[in-house]
């Protein structure tokens with residue numbers, strides 16, 4: 429059928445084998461762009477993602493919800509940064525400019541993860557669990573299955589059963605009610621397995637600070653291997669995190 433080959437050729441992205449225009453242009457993160465630092469910069473950020481220490485301004489992408497307030501208030505000092513390869517193997521590696529200790533920490537994590545996931549390189553199954561999301565992350569996770577992203581072509585599948593899964597993909601801030609189900613789901617995964625914190629909410633809670641009902645992200649609940657920032661993260665960013673988790677991309 430000609431329409432099948434046309435769909436495969438024209439619609440489906442070739443990423444990650446070849447750069448994709450949409451992925452490369454998407455404003456997925458925020459970066460400081462100058463050496464200028466003022467305490468007012470931290471004040472405009474609703475999530476505490478901007479830190480000003482010793483005249484150095486840093487953005488913690490694990491806290492950034494991409495609201496754009498810093499870019500609007502300080503257009504010469506912050507900008508949206510395009511690109512989708514934004515997942516990282518260490519929580520500290522989400523801070524820009526990079527902290528001194530980050531490089532060594534990431535290398536150690538990459539070596540350990542690479543040894544642990546050697547058996548998962550060819551084909552993996554993912555169990556997704558929502559532990560208190562607003563629903564935005566789930567739209568992006570679902571999009572991974574549509575003809576544009578089509579993760580099946582990369583040997584990546586979703587499964588309803590944690591017993592068949594290699595990767596636990598977690599979205600949401602981590603409600604206290606989901607603490608136990610999350611732990612039980614992780615227990616049910618066969619080893620080796622990988623845990624991905626997908627989205628700013630799962631990484632830090634985003635706008636939601638710890639309360640009687642919520643944690644500030646999932647790091648206190650389960651050991652996280654890969655961190656995918658974004659509010660929500662794009663399908664390309666999620667895909668980058670998955671490929672990073674199984675060692676099919678190195679950074």
Ligand code: SF4
Pocket residue numbers: 458472473474475476477478487491492493494495496497498499
């Ligand atoms: S985009 Fe919003 S959340 Fe992100 S660093 Fe700027 S002000 Fe903070």
